Amino acid sequence: MTLKTNWADMVNPTVRDIPPSGIRRFFDLVTEVKGVISLGVGEPDFVTPWHIREACLYSLEKGYTMYTSNHGMLELREEIARDIHNTYKVNYNPRNEILITTGVSEGLDLAMRTLLCRGDEVLIPEPSYVSYAPCATLAGGKPVYLKTSVENGFQLTADLVEKAITPRTKVLLLSYPNNPTGATIDRKHLLEIAEIAVARNLIVVSDEIYDKLTYVGEHTCVSSLPGMRERTILLNGFSKAYAMTGWRAGYAAGNSDFISAMTKIHQYTMLCAPITAQIAALEALRNGRSEMRKMIAQFNRRRRLVMDALREIGLPCFEPRGAFYAFPEISSAGLTSDEFAKQLLKEEKVLVVPGNAFGEQGEGFVRCAYAASEADLNEAFRRIGSFIKRRLGRRKVLTFTIGKPEQIPEQTREGLVVGSSQ
Amino acid sequence: MKEILELLESDAMLTPGRIAAMLGRDEEEVAGIIKEMENNKTIMGYFTLVNWDKLGSEKVNALIEVKISPQRDVGFDAVAERIYRFPEVRSVMLMSGAYDLAVMIEGDTMKEVAHFVSFKLASMEYVLSTATHFVLKTYKQHGTILNDGEEDRRQVIVP
Numbered sequence: 001m002t003l004k005t006n007w008a009d010m011v012n013p014t015v016r017d018i019p020p021s022g023i024r025r026f027f028d029l030v031t032e033v034k035g036v037i038s039l040g041v042g043e044p045d046f047v048t049p050w051h052i053r054e055a056c057l058y059s060l061e062k063g064y065t066m067y068t069s070n071h072g073m074l075e076l077r078e079e080i081a082r083d084i085h086n087t088y089k090v091n092y093n094p095r096n097e098i099l100i101t102t103g104v105s106e107g108l109d110l111a112m113r114t115l116l117c118r119g120d121e122v123l124i125p126e127p128s129y130v131s132y133a134p135c136a137t138l139a140g141g142k143p144v145y146l147k148t149s150v151e152n153g154f155q156l157t158a159d160l161v162e163k164a165i166t167p168r169t170k171v172l173l174l175s176y177p178n179n180p181t182g183a184t185i186d187r188k189h190l191l192e193i194a195e196i197a198v199a200r201n202l203i204v205v206s207d208e209i210y211d212k213l214t215y216v217g218e219h220t221c222v223s224s225l226p227g228m229r230e231r232t233i234l235l236n237g238f239s240k241a242y243a244m245t246g247w248r249a250g251y252a253a254g255n256s257d258f259i260s261a262m263t264k265i266h267q268y269t270m271l272c273a274p275i276t277a278q279i280a281a282l283e284a285l286r287n288g289r290s291e292m293r294k295m296i297a298q299f300n301r302r303r304r305l306v307m308d309a310l311r312e313i314g315l316p317c318f319e320p321r322g323a324f325y326a327f328p329e330i331s332s333a334g335l336t337s338d339e340f341a342k343q344l345l346k347e348e349k350v351l352v353v354p355g356n357a358f359g360e361q362g363e364g365f366v367r368c369a370y371a372a373s374e375a376d377l378n379e380a381f382r383r384i385g386s387f388i389k390r391r392l393g394r395r396k397v398l399t400f401t402i403g404k405p406e407q408i409p410e411q412t413r414e415g416l417v418v419g420s421s422q
Numbered sequence: 423m424k425e426i427l428e429l430l431e432s433d434a435m436l437t438p439g440r441i442a443a444m445l446g447r448d449e450e451e452v453a454g455i456i457k458e459m460e461n462n463k464t465i466m467g468y469f470t471l472v473n474w475d476k477l478g479s480e481k482v483n484a485l486i487e488v489k490i491s492p493q494r495d496v497g498f499d500a501v502a503e504r505i506y507r508f509p510e511v512r513s514v515m516l517m518s519g520a521y522d523l524a525v526m527i528e529g530d531t532m533k534e535v536a537h538f539v540s541f542k543l544a545s546m547e548y549v550l551s552t553a554t555h556f557v558l559k560t561y562k563q564h565g566t567i568l569n570d571g572e573e574d575r576r577q578v579i580v581p
Binding site for chain 2: 021023026027030031036038040041042043045047129130131179301302304305308351353357
């Protein structure tokens, strides 16, 4: 007689207790509907530029199919160090301060596992990308959410950080430009946060995967701020700016002792990032700037179109300044984020992601990715417009300056406002 | 101005309103700029890129390499002008290298193109020689891959 294995009981409780992804159920729903326009895709709609794909094909022809060093190809690390220096004037030694990872996802996981002891607290701005909290939890840490809000343009403030610090706080996670809100963070705010990080001995893990997709103002790299290079693990990659999501190529840059510790986990679990992806990333850095700029210019045009469309529809939305997401407020429709997304999918066949998939603070919002063709965006927002019209019965279009709702006259607050786009 | 032209070059159907929204500018201002560029012939026309193969079209295209002897004062321009005025000629470019003019011809049949080359082009004064290359297949035109198989293969929802 054999004993039947109950696999549910076999699952590590830490894994079991991680809540299921708020996005997964929409994936199941959408497969049942035909003719859906998806604004739910968090990756560029461009295919990787041909010169990058071609460089990879050439390398395969030449037989580059082997492991690389655990750290990743030195040539690529040198190119990354040059890129960071040229862009932000921060120097990293390519020999021992940069590790090539399989995307930022692996870098994040490695950073958390290398940093956290059981019960260490990780400060995570919310709304935020879905992986941060689970990665912290899986590493034994405790996520502590810093609730950013639309009133402040979803920017993290020093005050929010300060108030959340306890004796167990070890890590502050930063993620600007932000997924899902499209928010960027001002240098002034970052400087104030940096001061606290230094004063309170926090390690900052900064996911800057959208840095090049900044449309208003300039991105400030966290490690370029005074005193921050020593206490920042900088995570970045090639997925968004170079349309290379599926390649899985990223990197972590930071203190050599820490990078060496991260590499220890990396060498036993991943060994190295795929050589094909590394070669492609090298080509992207060496010759990819012009194509990248074209893609970014296109995202920026779409961003303006989306803001224009939202204004027409009458859905309030603060101006996204980076990434490729708009995060309109939908509470005026009288629905929760979940209900809104489900109804919109059912009635108009447009897929958006409910804001609460990115944390409680996302409730009342939906994420619309504008990484879609202009024709699709046009049609999607026409449909969203019809949906809203039906929900509201009447339409008001109001205008105000983004991010300062306290200045809106009280009688116009009821839900139907949109700001200017630049 | 350059941005407006780039947008129109990629999609001639874009309205001034849409272009204005994309660039964060005023619609009237954009319409005015376009009008001005039409008037001063910076914008020469609005065309549709057609993949005639989809209709099973039998149209014949050929690239003719033309060697000519340049003329005093006007160089190659006078001969080029005589050539490009023929409606069969789709484009004419002055080239560096082994020949002087690259002439693209379109005709309904191969015979028609051959007739044009031998009776109109090759026999023209100052034309020294021609070499005719018939187009077998067009893969890409005006920056657009015809029969492009690169569809959207992304998952419908990605965090």
